[in-house]
Amino acid sequence: MHYDVFNGDADGILALLQLRLAEPKTSTLITGVKRDISLLKQVDLTQATSVTVLDISMEKNIDALQPLLDKQIPVVYIDHHRSGDIPASSFLNAMVNTSPEVCTSLLVNDHLKGKFYLWAIAAAFGDNLQATAHRHAKKLGLSSQLTQQLEQLGVYINYNGYGRSTDDLHFHPAKLYEKLLGFESPEPLFSDKDSLYYQLQQAYNDDMAKASRAEVLFDVEHCKVACLEDAAWSRRVSGVFGNDLANQSPDKAHAVFTKNIDDSYTVSVRAPLNNKQGADEVCIQFPTGGGRAGAAGVNALPESQVEQFIQVLSEYYK
Incomplete structure (x- = not known):
């Protein structure tokens, strides 16, 4: 049994879409909301014959990756997040690039020599x-x-991936991927007024x-922090709202806090677009933090650490 394990955001979905358009394969899909990145542990070691992993941090999944390699199960791992030490194994094909100027879909695009480049560009915008x-x-x-339409498509698919659970989403990421698999190019979505593009x-x-x-909550020359209420709509926009703020003020770092049911906060951080580094360094200072240089987050920041987080963020980018 082959498993496709992928992030439920635009980059993860469209990376897999490109691969399966080029290399059709019957597979078991494992995905979830964008922040659900510890996905590899869901692979059944007793059933798996091969695994493809897309757009989730190897560092966060190493405990599930190593047993697969120990069982000599071939794994293709394509990603742009923090990797940690990449295992040396003949059963691992790792295409990892943590540059802030690449995403997983662009790595897949290079692998496929640009065969489905419109999807890769949409993912990069996302x-x-x-x-x-x-x-x-x-x-x-x-x-x-067309460029503007691809930009909007990427943003909308990315927006669909944010939520506390898949119940918050308009489309489950696996279902969205399956819907898109019927299109070699995104262009028909733009001409059909009933398509998921217009719904999203x-x-x-x-x-x-x-x-x-x-x-x-906080706004100075180099840093801004906004806060959203505990609501499904808030969780859906937490990431894309951060992107929007970053695009409006490219010299500022931004954080978007979204209140959780237990009074903790989910935090989305965007490094300044003109200085795309450090977002992960800020977030990994907190227990549930992680991400990449340009964009990172914390899954559950206790209310007692809000001021500390804002101080760390502000001091880093001062």
């Missing part, structure tokens, strides 16, 4: 790699209209209108 995505679009001669567009616009009224 991961808020604006400059990188625009550079690829320009190099390939895409029209400004309406939902995104409704939620972002609410986010524009978010409480500001």
